[in-house]
Amino acid sequence: xxxxxxxxxxxxxxxxxxxxxxxxxxxxxxxxxxxxxxxxxxxxxxxxxxxxxxxxxxxxxxxxxxxxxxxxxxxxxxxxxxxxxxxxxxxxxxxxxxxxxxxxxxxxxxxxxxxxxxxxxxxxxxxxxxxxxx
Numbered sequence: 001x002x003x004x005x006x007x008x009x010x011x012x013x014x015x016x017x018x019x020x021x022x023x024x025x026x027x028x029x030x031x032x033x034x035x036x037x038x039x040x041x042x043x044x045x046x047x048x049x050x051x052x053x054x055x056x057x058x059x060x061x062x063x064x065x066x067x068x069x070x071x072x073x074x075x076x077x078x079x080x081x082x083x084x085x086x087x088x089x090x091x092x093x094x095x096x097x098x099x100x101x102x103x104x105x106x107x108x109x110x111x112x113x114x115x116x117x118x119x120x121x122x123x124x125x126x127x128x129x130x131x132x133x134x
Contacts, residue, residue, distance in 0.1 A: 011025060042064050
């Protein structure tokens, strides 16, 4: 695993990170997930999933299986991402991202984030959902 990827894995939610940064951290982790055998990239993504999101997806083992389903597997090892404008309204934010895979496939995912109210993540932006767009 390269040095930058190890640094990325060490980043934890904190109030100084913007919604844009959260989406980019998660996508960079997913893009490079195959650099490690233990799904480090998916684990990075899970670190920034909101507590409410984690209630829905379940523990990390379920989250890893979910990301590897056909609805989300284009997020792993993609070639590049095209970001729309981040729309922030109060304590919620949303951004559409087009993912272009090395095999030419592409998909658009909406990242839905919210600023957390409860400790230990008070005032941290975290991802509530990633929804594949039609």
